[in-house]
Amino acid sequence: MFDILEADIVVFQETKIQRKDLVDDMVLVPGWDCYWSLPKHKKGYSGVVIYTRESVCAPIRAEEGITGTLCPPGSTVSFSEGPEDQQIGGYPSHSQLEASLVDATTLDSEGRCVVLEFPAFVLFGVYSPANRDETRDDFRLGFLDLLDARIRNLVAMGKRVVLTGDLNISRETLDTANAEASMRKNGYTAEDYMSTPARRLFNQLLVGGTVLGERDQGREEPILWDACRGFHPKRKGMFTCWEQKVNARPGNYGSRIDYVLGSLEMRTWFSDSNIQEGLMGSDHCPVYAVIKDQIDINGETVHTLDMINPPGMFLGGLRQREYSTKDMLPMSGKLIPEFDGRRNIKDMFTRKPALAKSQSTTTPLEGTEGRQDPGVEHGVDLNIEQIPSADPRTAAPANGQTTTKDAVPPVAGKKRSSVATVTNRPLKRSKSGASAQAAPVNGKGQQSLKGFFIKPAAAAQVDTAFPSPTRNVDVQRDDGFTPVLGSAIEFCPSYTGSPSQKSDRKPSDSTSPTSPLATHGPGSARTPSALASPSKQGTDSEESDKVHDPIQSKESWGKLFTKPAAPRCEGHEEPCKTMLTKKSGMNCG
DSSP: OHHHHTOSEEEEEOOOOOGGGOOHHHHOOTTEEEEEEOOSSSSSOOOEEEEEETTTOOOSEEEESSSSOSOOTTOSSOGGGSOGGGOOOOOOOHHHHHHSSSOHHHHHTTOOEEEEEOSSOEEEEEEOOOOOOGGGHHHHHHHHHHHHHHHHHHHHTTOOEEEEEEOOOOOSGGGBTTHHHHHHHHTOOHHHHHTSHHHHHHHHHBTTOOOOSSOOTTOOSOOEEEHHHHHSTTOSOOOOEEOTTTTOTTTTOEEOOEEEEEEGGGGGGEEEEEEOTTOOSSSBOOEEEEEOSEEEETTEEEEHHHHSSOTTSEETTEEOSOOOGGGOOTTBGGGSTTTTTOOOGGGGGSOOOOOOTTTOSOSOOOGGGOOBOGGGGGOEEEEEESSOOOOOOOOOOOSOOOOOBOOOOOOTTOOOOGGGOOOSSOOOOOOSTHHHHHSOSSTTSOOSSGGGGSOGGGHHHHHHHSOOSSSBOBOOOTTSOOOBOOOGGGGGGGOOSOHHHHHHSOHHHHTSTTSGGGGSOTTOOOOHHHHSOGGGOOOHHHHHTTSOOHHHHHHHHHHHHSOOOOOBOTTTOOBOOOOOOOSSSTTOO
């Protein structure tokens, strides 16, 4: 979904889920953070969530609800009564709350608003109540009235506001195909239609909104700009919602009730805004707005990335430090107890191989050497859609780095010099006596499939007898000899004869194009003498100690692939029944 939208901030409404319904694909989306507002009482009702791309933007504050009466997760103090440095501000005053037709806590309990603050603006993700019947008129008008009060209070504080979401209001007759039918049904005139309480309140908020008669007290000035209509002032049929019961979408018989609205001084920030009526999957279509890479703030040109991230994260559009868990806000979905400290299970199977330290691009940069984030060329998109979906794409960084280098083929009869050995971490102190001889050469446990069948006492001999041809890690042994550790199973197909047959092979056989040893990459062709030094070549009895018995190997493989025995019942000591999953999927069988 996020790949299709190509956005950096995505706002969803009407999620219609409860907290218990949240799953990994909704919360643990690699590379994204999320902020939820879910209904407190009603099931499968309303709900809003905002996703932010961590590589491009990160809010500095997050809240749920319009009035600030709700409490942050894990706290008993409301947003409006918390520390001032943690408040977004602009909360409705006591007189504004008293004038509302509905209690503030009741308004915010339906999961209809998420508020994020960036240094550049305050973002509202809203799902406004619909005009279904007269029983909800008071709730709807009370919600819109306090939303208008909160936005105006923020603008009065000097903050810029972006209002996005499903407002369930068509601005004018141009924004709905059902205007004439609605007027005939209700016996309205054009003036009555434009003067309905919700539409009148909404138009007083917008620049160019049609307001008949004198404006209401406290709403004398418009403060928001309709981005989509601003770029398409005369466009007809620019609808975002269609009635599914009558299949109205193919005939484009709908309404425009989803918006991206910005403060007046932000009009020059937007480079484009439109609807995406071609994206299916809902009775609504997405609405987007694109913010330029360079924006003007108080007469100064500033890079957008500097203003949509915490201070110090970007400077001049160049990243100075990486996004980390310290930047998460208490409202973050990743800090919900069910998901805290976890990651999406799909990400475990889509991890990309870690880069070497010299090639890594995730290392924090200092000064002016920071890299420009790839997301900068896309701008900042604010998208509106409904049911969220996840697309794991990123991989977790490696925990450590290991320096590797191409192994030089050893010369026949000579040991590798220990001077050229390079290790990037000290080895553990070797034990004395027999335990030191039985310990494997490398400290990382089993390094190859063949190592599974090797006795601990013979592990060191086999590893030295079968050096890896390319890109191996050098390890210093206590006896001064530096073996080259590698995947010994690469050499198994090249040797199937007896020890005596191996010593009778000619050097030219190992370097022929048909020899398996000649197909391991540049610089890896070996003569038989490269597999073992002359001091290791002796009688058949000596070689037999190093070569495993085929019968024993076959038995080991048989044990490995034998069907495991069913465990016994604790009460009756009888074998448990084994069940077979026939349903298609990753657990089939």
